[in-house]
Amino acid sequence: MAATMTPENSLSLPEKRQRYSEGDDNHDGGTKKMAQSVVKKPRRDPAEALASARHEFGEHGGVNMSIEASATFTVMEPETMSRMFKGELGPDRDFFIYSRHFNPTVLNLGRAMAALEATEAAYCTASGLSAISSVLLQLCPSGSHIVASPHLYGGTHALLSSFLPRSCNITTTFVDILKPDVVRAAFKPNTRVLIFETISNPTLVVADVAQLSSIAREFGASTVVDNTFAPMIVSPVSLGADVVVHSLTKYASGCADLIAGAVCGPEKLINSMMDVNEGALMLLGPSMDPKVAFEIAGRLPHLGLRMREHCRRALIYATRMRELGLKVIYPGLPDHPQHSLLKQMANEGYGFGGVLCVDMETVERANRLMHFLQNCTQFGLIAVSLGYYETLMSCSGSSTSSEISPEEREKVGLSPGLVRMSIGYSGSLEQRWAQFQSAINRIKQEEQKRPAALLTS
Numbered sequence: 001m002a003a004t005m006t007p008e009n010s011l012s013l014p015e016k017r018q019r020y021s022e023g024d025d026n027h028d029g030g031t032k033k034m035a036q037s038v039v040k041k042p043r044r045d046p047a048e049a050l051a052s053a054r055h056e057f058g059e060h061g062g063v064n065m066s067i068e069a070s071a072t073f074t075v076m077e078p079e080t081m082s083r084m085f086k087g088e089l090g091p092d093r094d095f096f097i098y099s100r101h102f103n104p105t106v107l108n109l110g111r112a113m114a115a116l117e118a119t120e121a122a123y124c125t126a127s128g129l130s131a132i133s134s135v136l137l138q139l140c141p142s143g144s145h146i147v148a149s150p151h152l153y154g155g156t157h158a159l160l161s162s163f164l165p166r167s168c169n170i171t172t173t174f175v176d177i178l179k180p181d182v183v184r185a186a187f188k189p190n191t192r193v194l195i196f197e198t199i200s201n202p203t204l205v206v207a208d209v210a211q212l213s214s215i216a217r218e219f220g221a222s223t224v225v226d227n228t229f230a231p232m233i234v235s236p237v238s239l240g241a242d243v244v245v246h247s248l249t250k251y252a253s254g255c256a257d258l259i260a261g262a263v264c265g266p267e268k269l270i271n272s273m274m275d276v277n278e279g280a281l282m283l284l285g286p287s288m289d290p291k292v293a294f295e296i297a298g299r300l301p302h303l304g305l306r307m308r309e310h311c312r313r314a315l316i317y318a319t320r321m322r323e324l325g326l327k328v329i330y331p332g333l334p335d336h337p338q339h340s341l342l343k344q345m346a347n348e349g350y351g352f353g354g355v356l357c358v359d360m361e362t363v364e365r366a367n368r369l370m371h372f373l374q375n376c377t378q379f380g381l382i383a384v385s386l387g388y389y390e391t392l393m394s395c396s397g398s399s400t401s402s403e404i405s406p407e408e409r410e411k412v413g414l415s416p417g418l419v420r421m422s423i424g425y426s427g428s429l430e431q432r433w434a435q436f437q438s439a440i441n442r443i444k445q446e447e448q449k450r451p452a453a454l455l456t457s
């Protein structure tokens, strides 16, 4: 089956009604086109692109789209079924078969993600990691090779270093993406993919998307960018990348209440992932629940506002933490090695990301700081993940990046005392800052009193 979907020009609900009342197009249906297609230009604002994408109305004219909570779909005539399976009728004409294949609500969220990331198409998945694993399996046959940044989310790192070689005979070479010559030298004739994160988790290394994408293109490989840390801020495909993957669990959700992912890329790739014989999404089945798709679709319109505030507070806190003498890593600080690169790549007005790291040098000091920040001053919560409205803090080396070996962690500059903070926006900026300062003062007092205790506890 070669069911196709064309996100921008897929037909709206009135077309579906025509199936039932042939020739009667005199209704104004449940779906209206608010504005026409997204124009792809180099430095476009993702918020404007989102607002220009097709707005889906509910079945009864509701301002929100309906949730199509059906596993299966009925047809008026039995012949229609075989035409759908032959690929003659597909979601682009509002014909749906089964929700592990295309589901209308999930497809609508995909349209929004495609608009946001300036890709031809997008489809959403049950998790960020399923988006990543599915797209890699789609692009890489058995025996092929991947070039990857070592600065990757722990799960992605484990997928590339352990799971894919063991189960699929797909091997990966990890290279320093800051050195173009080293990256170029890692490509082999069977290299299919170059993968990296826009702003890396947790070390906040910023990738030169345009440069890396052009290297991959020289070797005929696809560039896959994990943009989880930089939605709205950077649009990798506008800079030359082929595919963008997201953990929608983080900023897109913003509420830490669900797990979700997205693959944004060329229409041909997205359709191939749904193919009944060859498609990784169709056959591995990490389907997004339409109820989850509905939830996230309602949150994307304020993603831009939220990102601005996450970033604004992160920059102010990073600056002030530095003034307190703390070792801070944040791409918004002028001395971050890729500060000017990010400034040049970023879409206007969003900032430099909502995550900052404080290097406390040892796990013990990192844990002390997090203890005070959570249990004494209520600055944030000790938890993995990011993009929540509350500040979340974790010690990466012993949590989300513990899949990466200690030697590898040292090589990529992941200090054992690195506290990653996803800066929230609840409360006021000054209220939260006072809480941070008071925790730091507690630590200082303690260290003056019992300097040895901290080293041994």
Ligand SMILES: *Cc1c(COP(=O)(O)O)cnc(C)c1O
Pocket (backbone or CB within 6 Å): 127, 128, 129, 130, 153, 155, 156, 197, 201, 226, 228, 229, 246, 247, 248, 249, 250, 259, 260, 261
């Ligand atoms: C969390 C995360 C993932 C994994 O996403 P899930 O939704 O948890 O599956 C992938 N990449 C990055 C950068 C992440 O932060």
